[in-house]
Amino acid sequence: MTYRAEVFVTLKPVVNDPAGLTIKGGLHALGFDSVREVRAGKYLVLTLDADDEDQARSRVEEMTRQLLANAVIEDYRIELKVPSPSGGGQGGGLRT
Amino acid sequence: MTYRAEVFVTLKPVVNDPAGLTIKGGLHALGFDSVREVRAGKYLVLTLDADDEDQARSRVEEMTRQLLANAVIEDYRIELKVPSPSGGGQGGGLRT
Secondary structure: EEEEEEEEEOOOOOOHHHHHHHHHHHHHHOOOOOOEEEEEEEEEEEEOOOOOOHHHHHHHHHHHHHHHHHOOEEEEEEEEEOOOOOOOOOOOOOOO | OOEEEEEEEEEEOOOOHHHHHHHHHHHHOOOOEEEEEEEEEEEEEEEOOOOOOHHHHHHHHHHHHHHOOOOOOOOEEEEEEEEEOOOOOOOOOOOO
16 A cells, blocks of 8 residues: 655754754744744655555654654654555545 | 744645655665655744734744745645643643
8 A cells, every 4th residue: 555654854952953043034034023933844755655554654764764864963753644445546535 | 822833845746856856766775665755845843922823823824925935836834833721831731
């Protein structure tokens, strides 16, 4: 079956985030003074084949550990979208 | 009140995604052949002050349109985390 996984990679809270600071500065320059903090991260959407949900999840975990996130400075979160049991062709058949 | 907003910015499906293709190539090189597609996007977490949920949401919408996303080539989705009515100090009092 084909699964869709969303991987959210964020810098750990103690790590400086120059991109986030730059975006915050830009928002303030545009007049959005109510913004206190911006943290910039990565949002990756993977489409992959797997036999079942557990296999899909463990594969994405392994990919994230090996390549997608740097565990020294980054945290990550994975959300798996499971296809409907009938297996495909039904666009609305995904659940989180 | 202080709100937390998550902004997900993705390239439109018709737009080429060289970063995603590079990540897919890297995953294949590591042996993850089950990966069919990778799309790379941005994940921004904003902390901002607003009087109520509607104001927070409309401010983040406006920020996203003006600076965070390029509407020509990108789609975006906003999720707002609303603090508990008591207003603060309770770390677990957020709902999506």
